[in-house]
Amino acid sequence: KYDLRAADCIFCNYSRETIVENELAIAFYDKYPVTSKHILIIPKRHCEDYFSLSQPEVNAINRLAHELKSKLTVEDQNITGFNLGFNSGEDAGQTVFHCHMHLIPRRKNDVSNP
Ligand code: 5GP
Numbered sequence: 341k342y343d344l345r346a347a348d349c350i351f352c353n354y355s356r357e358t359i360v361e362n363e364l365a366i367a368f369y370d371k372y373p374v375t376s377k378h379i380l381i382i383p384k385r386h387c388e389d390y391f392s393l394s395q396p397e398v399n400a401i402n403r404l405a406h407e408l409k410s411k412l413t414v415e416d417q418n419i420t421g422f423n424l425g426f427n428s429g430e431d432a433g434q435t436v437f438h439c440h441m442h443l444i445p446r447r448k449n450d451v452s453n454p
């Protein structure tokens with residue numbers, strides 16, 4: 341799992357389902373959303389986890405998170421918060437080994453344990 345190569349990676353071919361992108365990062369909807377409009381933001385370059393990101397990639401992912409926060413809160417006025425995070429390592433719950441930020445919209449009384 342840890343030596344997964346880009347050729348075998350499910351997140352290395354997501355250009356068709358893009359919500360927004362910039363030069364180094366791209367965002368798409370999670371296939372099994374924790375809440376409605378659960379989004380994943382990934383570096384375009386294949387790398388394993390948060391700690392493998394370059395500083396420009398961290399910035400690019402961060403800019404998309406801000407862009408999507410604005411977009412989602414305009415689209416859906418019930419969104420009143422977000423959970424953001426990276427799982428790093430199998431023991432931390434990482435299941436796809438192409439780095440991704442979870443951007444999970446939250447609404448009043450949606451779920452107790454996302
Ligand atoms: P992790 O557990 O590695 O932090 O998160 C992996 C995420 O990828 C999960 O939330 C899971 O629902 C999502 N996921 C798994 N396979 C696919 C897929 O084929 N397409 C999309 N869009 N999301 C996926």
Ligand code: ZN
Nearest residue numbers: 349352386438
């Ligand atoms: Zn990949």
